[in-house]
Amino acid sequence: MSAPSGPLAALKAAADAFVADYHARKTSLPGDSHVRAEAAALVATQGLPGPREEAWRYTPLRPFAEAQFAPARRAEPSAALLARIPAIAGTRLVFVDGRFHSELSGVPEGYRVTTGEPAFGHLARPAEEKLVALNTMLAEDGAAIHVPAGTDAGTIILASLATGAAVGFHPRHHIVLEAGATLTLIDLALGDGEYLSNPVLTFEVAAGATVTHLRTQDEGAGAFHLSTVYAEVAEGGTYDSFALTLGGKLARMEVHARLAGPNAAAHLNAAQLLGASQHADFTTIVRHDAPNTASRQTVKNVLTGRSRGVFQGKIEVARIAQKTDGYQMNQALLLSPQAEMDSKPQLQIYADDVKCSHGATVGALDADQLFYLRSRGVPEAEARAILVRAFLSEALDPITHEEARAAMEAAIAAWWERRE
Amino acid sequence: MLEIKGLRASIDGKAILNGIDLVIPPGEVHAIMGPNGSGKSTLSYVLSGREGYEVDGGTATFAGQDILAMEPEERAAAGLFLAFQYPVELPGVNNANFLRTALNAQRRARGEGELDAVQFLKLARTEAKRLSMPDDMLKRNVNVGFSGGEKKRNEVLQMAMLRPKLAILDETDSGLDIDALKIVAEGVNALRGPGFSALVITHYQRLLDHIVPDRVHVLANGRIVKSGGPELAHALEAGGYAAVIPEAA
Ligand SMILES: Nc1ncnc2c1ncn2[C@@H]1O[C@H](COP(=O)(O)OP(=O)(O)O)[C@@H](O)[C@H]1O
Ligand SMILES: [Mg+2]
Numbered sequence: 001m002s003a004p005s006g007p008l009a010a011l012k013a014a015a016d017a018f019v020a021d022y023h024a025r026k027t028s029l030p031g032d033s034h035v036r037a038e039a040a041a042l043v044a045t046q047g048l049p050g051p052r053e054e055a056w057r058y059t060p061l062r063p064f065a066e067a068q069f070a071p072a073r074r075a076e077p078s079a080a081l082l083a084r085i086p087a088i089a090g091t092r093l094v095f096v097d098g099r100f101h102s103e104l105s106g107v108p109e110g111y112r113v114t115t116g117e118p119a120f121g122h123l124a125r126p127a128e129e130k131l132v133a134l135n136t137m138l139a140e141d142g143a144a145i146h147v148p149a150g151t152d153a154g155t156i157i158l159a160s161l162a163t164g165a166a167v168g169f170h171p172r173h174h175i176v177l178e179a180g181a182t183l184t185l186i187d188l189a190l191g192d193g194e195y196l197s198n199p200v201l202t203f204e205v206a207a208g209a210t211v212t213h214l215r216t217q218d219e220g221a222g223a224f225h226l227s228t229v230y231a232e233v234a235e236g237g238t239y240d241s242f243a244l245t246l247g248g249k250l251a252r253m254e255v256h257a258r259l260a261g262p263n264a265a266a267h268l269n270a271a272q273l274l275g276a277s278q279h280a281d282f283t284t285i286v287r288h289d290a291p292n293t294a295s296r297q298t299v300k301n302v303l304t305g306r307s308r309g310v311f312q313g314k315i316e317v318a319r320i321a322q323k324t325d326g327y328q329m330n331q332a333l334l335l336s337p338q339a340e341m342d343s344k345p346q347l348q349i350y351a352d353d354v355k356c357s358h359g360a361t362v363g364a365l366d367a368d369q370l371f372y373l374r375s376r377g378v379p380e381a382e383a384r385a386i387l388v389r390a391f392l393s394e395a396l397d398p399i400t401h402e403e404a405r406a407a408m409e410a411a412i413a414a415w416w417e418r419r420e
Numbered sequence: 421m422l423e424i425k426g427l428r429a430s431i432d433g434k435a436i437l438n439g440i441d442l443v444i445p446p447g448e449v450h451a452i453m454g455p456n457g458s459g460k461s462t463l464s465y466v467l468s469g470r471e472g473y474e475v476d477g478g479t480a481t482f483a484g485q486d487i488l489a490m491e492p493e494e495r496a497a498a499g500l501f502l503a504f505q506y507p508v509e510l511p512g513v514n515n516a517n518f519l520r521t522a523l524n525a526q527r528r529a530r531g532e533g534e535l536d537a538v539q540f541l542k543l544a545r546t547e548a549k550r551l552s553m554p555d556d557m558l559k560r561n562v563n564v565g566f567s568g569g570e571k572k573r574n575e576v577l578q579m580a581m582l583r584p585k586l587a588i589l590d591e592t593d594s595g596l597d598i599d600a601l602k603i604v605a606e607g608v609n610a611l612r613g614p615g616f617s618a619l620v621i622t623h624y625q626r627l628l629d630h631i632v633p634d635r636v637h638v639l640a641n642g643r644i645v646k647s648g649g650p651e652l653a654h655a656l657e658a659g660g661y662a663a664v665i666p667e668a669a
Pocket of ligand 1: 431432434436454455456457458459460463
């Protein structure tokens with residue numbers, strides 16, 4: 001008889017292996033050793049997220065626990081992998097298997113970028129998020145980006161390239177925008193093969209500052225992508241994000257956005273396009289902690305094969321956060337009978353004068369729309385592609401960065417061609 | 421152009437078309453009238469290849485081809501066009517892109533060269549203007565937020581751009597005011613010629629004042645029960661269907 005402790009034992013063993021790796025290498029790991037040691041104690045006692053935890057119910061990490069990941073070494077990407085970074089004007093910061101690669105990277109002007117050690121910042125919560133504790137314990141590199149007040153830093157292309165070595169990497173980035181600053185961060189996670197990519201990004205958005213975070217996760221077919229983002233937004237600031245998930249075998253993007261000052265806003269739009277037996281989870285926790293704050297989440301899922309999409313969206317409205325405007329919509333298009341979508345909206349509202357709405361739909365392609373297109377001469381496959389693209393438009397259309405959007409359109413078209 | 425013989429069709433085992441015989445020679449416009457539920461839309465859907473309709477017998481030959489064996493897009497490329505009774509909304513699909521995709525897909529299927537964006541827009545603007553459609557209807561999403569009349573005009577715009585050999589207009593006049601009706605009729609009349617036929621489904625004589633048909637057929641219970649010249653439409657307008665439908669009414 002298989003005991004229910006089976007998956008738990010595997011998770012425990014995996015956590016122990018990570019901790020052992022930490023102890024073997026701790027004297028050579030760069031950055032704040034105290035923060036790291038605290039995180040190691042957490043991993044040693046708490047382990048990895050298990051299937052009995054409410055927040056991880058839909059995304060069992062067992063397959064991840066059964067894989068093994070050696071520490072990443074310095075590596076060179078293939079020309080083909082490098083060519084997957086779209087040609088977008090801006091400063092490139094390239095990380096290969098989690099390590100900063102200066103020859104492939106550009107030099108920023110008008111703002112500071114520091115690399116060579118993890119940029120821990122102070123927004124992450126290793127005690128609450130187990131994967132963040134894991135990241136903190138093993139982080140070896142990252143970018144600390146600091147945009148001075150009133151500065152438009154333009155576009156940074158933060159590219160994570162995974163060469164396909166069976167390694168685990170845990171980059172740790174911290175991005176600070178001082179008052180009135182602006183930045184577009186094109187965040188790419190690209191790779192081949194099987195590996196673990198466990199990045200943590202923290203954003204400190206000061207009053208009136210705007211960061212646009214445009215993410216494309218197109219990891220290798222056997223990869224685990226487990227990322228956590230924290231964004232803290234002060235008065236009148238905006239964290240504006242769109243996350244496109246295409247790759248990986250088991251993926252989760254978790255985003256914690258806290259609207260800390262009046263009139264702060266967060267947009268957490270996303271699209272997950274999955275096939276075969278892919279599993280991807282988009283989990284958001286938006287906390288409205290000041291009056292007149294707004295959050296918008298439009299999440300679209302296109303699922304084929306036996307893939308499984310998960311969306312968990314939590315909106316917390318503190319008592320003080322009157323006139324909060326929260327909107328959340330999750331929609332799934334199931335293109336095969338075996339595909340599955342799990343959607344869990346959660347509203348916790350402690351203020352009395354708020355406008356919060358959420359909704360979820362799951363459906364197939366509309367037969368009438370398909371016939372209408374075909375009756376005009378559009379072949380069936382092309383008609384399907386048009387309708388899928390149309391389904392995504394509400395999430396894609398708000399992206400104003402033309403080059404980034406074009407690159408995402410191209411990535412979506414490529415996904416459609418190769419889908420299973 | 422179109423030759424239908426003994427066509428029978430059903431939906432979910434329920435017989436709707438019970439043996440239709442109809443020949444539309446090249447260059448002719450025929451009208452079909454008939455009570456609600458008599459099978460007019462079903463006939464247009466069966467001819468254009470919508471799923472869910474079982475053809476239980478009979479044949480339909482279009483421009484020498486057995487169209488019932490073809491995919492909907494092949495029928496369109498062969499020159500068949502259906503103006504829908506209820507045009508479908510396509511949120512997230514730009515009307516101009518939709519038209520260009522359709523036009524180029526048909527041209528490709530026929531081995532003709534595709535139109536580039538500039539050539540296409542010039543053509544689309546000209547046709548839209550002819551139909552008194554504001555340019556912005558090309559920029560909007562297909563039929564989304566269109567009024568009933570705008571939707572019907574958009575169908576006629578598609579027809580004008582795609583230049584079919586046979587157009588089936590399924591109650592394209594319903595919900596149109598008299599000015600819009602004239603515009604739609606002009607759109608059809610502009611295509612009239614030896615290479616164009618039309619099957620106009622309508623309840624009202626007034627459309628047939630503007631698109632004068634060569635023949636008028638009355639459909640009842642999935643059969644054509646009477647055929648005649650344009651005067652038949654006048655007789656129906658005056659006396660209703662009861663006078664011409666045998667065991668009904
Ligand atoms: N999808 C459907 N399922 C079942 N019955 C249908 C369906 N569509 C039409 N019918 C039936 O077929 C008959 C003919 O409908 P239709 O062709 O729409 O008539 P008309 O266009 O002449 O008003 C009606 O009895 C109608 O109820
Ligand atoms: Mg009808």
